[in-house]
Amino acid sequence: MNDILYRAAAYLLIIALGVFLKKVGFFHEQDFRTLAKILLNITLPCAIIYSFSKVDFQISLLTVTGLSLFVGILMMFIAFFTSRMTGKKGNIPFDILNLSGYNIGNFCLPFAQSFLEPLSLLGITLFDMGNAFYCNGGAKAVAEVFKNSIHMVPGTETATKTQLKNSLKTMGRALSRSTPFLVYFGMLIVLILRIPIPRLVLSVTQIGSNANAFTAMLMIGVGFKLNIKKDGISHVIRILFTRYAVTISFAAIAFFCLPFPLQIRQALVLAFLSPIASACPAYTDALEEDYELSSTINSISMLISIGLITAALIVML
Known part of the structure; x- marks a missing residue:
């Protein structure tokens, strides 16, 4: 347990370091994009290749990808219904974007690298394959349809x-x-x-994989934002409460009820407890919704997920 707590504390310190270095001017807004490019195009692919190389793959594990796709669709339905139930029909596009999707590669995988076995890492990457479909534009496409339908003028269906x-x-x-x-x-x-x-490829990817967690946490710190307007507090609370009430339930069902090996069930717990997808603020901005609110929700969800994943690891390991 001490090892888990120390590692979680180390991740928090690296995030805090990123926040501090941005505050003192060492990092600037554009440096977040540079770190993201390094992560997404170098260290994360290395982590994927290295983790895949350590397991004996079975076709049946592709059901994890199917589960991820199903959960993404379900989260969008939940966003729609909760917005309607609270009488906030105009929030449907924003909620669809900011309730669905999981930050796997930038957040969950670095955590898992430190504590879980190779089969668990494979489970997380297979989950992220399904997750990628709605994090890379799928949720935005659905949100855009709802936004257009809310403001639709007769005759504009085409x-x-x-x-x-x-x-x-x-x-x-x-x-x-x-x-x-x-x-x-x-x-x-x-x-x-x-x-x-090839062995040389594995040697190179192992080095890159080892750098993935540090790069991810530093990037999160540099991109961390908290800017809550008074009239947006209730919306932040509603989004985060709904998100984690649902995903904690998913995590419990995955661990106790699904017929997967223990390592895959552990992977699913961490995946479900991951923060909201890091691309959400960018897609929210593209949809001309509240970018600052989305960035704030995204940042707070990372802090919540660090606590939940740490607690889950203590219980599971």
Whole structure:
């Protein structure tokens, strides 16, 4: 237990270091994008390749990807119904974007690297394959449809359908340009066909994998934002309460009820307790919704998830 607490404290200190270095001017706003590029295109792909190389893959594990896709759709339905129930129909697009999606590669995987076995890492990466579909534009496409329907003028139904098609095309382009997703897909083929990975590649990816957690936590610190307007406090509380009430329930069901090996169930617990997807603020801004509110929710969810994942690791290990 001490090891888990010390590691969680170390992650918090690295995040705090990123916040501090940004405050004193060592890092600037644009440096967040630089760190994100390093993470998404170098250290995270290394972590994926190295973790995939350590397990004996079975086709049945692809059900984890299917589960992830199902959960993403379910979260969007929950966002829709909770917004309607509270009489906040205009919040439906924002809630769909900011309730669905999990920050796996930037947050969950670095945590898992430190504590879980290779099979668990595979489970998390397979979950992220499904997660990638709605984090890379799927949720935005659905949110855009609802936003257009709320403000629809009679006779503009065809334009709305065109916008949906354009949003789905955007998602396809995002996936085709997403280095982590392409590496997931490529490694899946390598494992299915049982193609051996050269030893030199494994040596290089091991080094990159070891740097992934530090890079991820430093990036989170540099991008950390807290800017809550008075009239947005209730919205922040509602989003976060709904999000974690649902995902904690999912985590409990996954661990105690699903017929997967223990390592996969542990992976699912960490995946479900992960923060809101890091791309949410950018997509919220693109949809001309409240970017600052989305960034604040995203940052607070990271702090909550650190506590929940630490507690879950103490219980499970």
